[in-house]
Amino acid sequence: MENxxxxxxxxxxxxxxxxxxxxxxxGVNISVPQNKISVIIxxxxxxxxxxxxxxxxxDTPDRGKVRIAGTDIFSLGQKKLSRFRNKNIGFVFQFHHLLPEFTALENIAIPMMIGGSSRKEAFNRAAELIEITGLSHRKDHKPAELSGGEQQRTALARALSNNPELILAxxxxxxxDSANAKIINDLFIELRDKYKKSLVIVTHNKDLMAIGDNLIEMVDGVVVKNPATTG
Ligand SMILES: Nc1ncnc2c1ncn2[C@@H]1O[C@H](COP(=O)(O)OP(=O)(O)O)[C@@H](O)[C@H]1O
Ligand SMILES: [Mg+2]
Incomplete structure (x- = not known):
């Protein structure tokens, strides 16, 4: 198994x-397997x-290294690190930080335009992503007109814009609520199985813990369990 x-x-x-x-x-040493869902609890x-x-x-560590797909990320300069991040990593947070005055589709397209895509490229890709997350029928709605679950799916679509290999949530x-959480969980599974993503998800959600492939447990700044390392 590749990490x-x-x-x-x-x-x-x-x-x-x-x-x-x-x-x-x-002193955290962990391994995150490729094309799996790792859950941190x-x-x-x-x-x-x-x-x-x-x-x-x-964020940067005081000591230690992070290697992603072979790259020692903190040995890169700021500019290279930020390029590396944009290309390879998609972030999803608990609070989605969508821009309130723009539609779901625009919220997905705008970061791509800032990243250098043409308007046409960005909106075509955004439409594709909104389809994957099952929100095509809501694409012209602003965040306030979307449910919490739909807002989070929009944020997930936005995180996927550069087709990163790694999703951190x-x-x-x-x-x-549990119904919306299930939709997000199902999307994570689809991202793993259909789109071959690697995911690391911090969660208290029992269903997600159950479907996770690699359950990483932290206690007080130490990883006490990481099956991918210990076999
Ligand atoms: N910028 C900061 N300055 C001081 N303490 C911090 C800072 N960020 C996090 N902490 C502290 O570090 C500890 C771990 O925080 P965090 O990583 O957010 O834990 P978790 O996500 O597991 O709840 C907490 O005690 C938190 O208060
Ligand atoms: Mg936290």
Whole structure:
């Protein structure tokens, strides 16, 4: 089994007062298998979001390495790292950060235009993505006119715009009822099986834990379980 992400001794601390530092990651070594759903679980404050942000290169560790598809991401300069991220990683957060004054379709297309796509390319691709996430009939609606589940599906479509191989999601169903959470979970499965994506999802959702291929458990800044590493 190929691993898309391997980490080596990730450490992260915050200085919380003159005397005290908070060790959030205390030497995290994990492996994330390719084309699988890895689920990160653990109590609030365990360091899950910090780890996910570092895996995606949107936060930096104090020590340690993240290798994604063979690339040591923190050895890249800022500019290269941001290009690497845009090309290879799609993020989904608990709060979707959609632009309220634009339609679902525009919310998906605009980041592509900012990334250098022509208007036509961006809107064609956005229409494709909105089809994948099952929202074609809602494409001209603004976020406020969409349900929470539809908003999150729009955010997921937006995360897929550059066709990244890796999807990182932080409590993506945290604000959704179980019916909408199930739609998102089914989409994750489709992304794995039909589109061959690798996913890392921080979640408390029991259904997603059940379908996850690799359950990573964190306790207090340490990974206590990662089947992909331990076999
Ligand atoms: N920028 C920061 N400054 C200080 N403490 C932080 C910062 N970000 C996170 N923390 C602390 O680090 C710990 C882990 O946070 P986080 O990774 O968000 O945990 P989780 O996602 O598992 O709930 C928490 O105690 C949190 O308060
Ligand atoms: Mg968190």
């Amino acid at each position: 898309i992400i391997i980490t080596d001794g990730l450490r992260k601390s915050y200085k919380v007062s003159k005397q005290n530092t908070l060790d959030v990651l205390k 653990g109590a609030s404050g365990a360091g899950k979001s910090t780890l996910l942000h570092i895996l995606g290169g949107i 932080d409590e993506p169903t945290g604000n959704l």
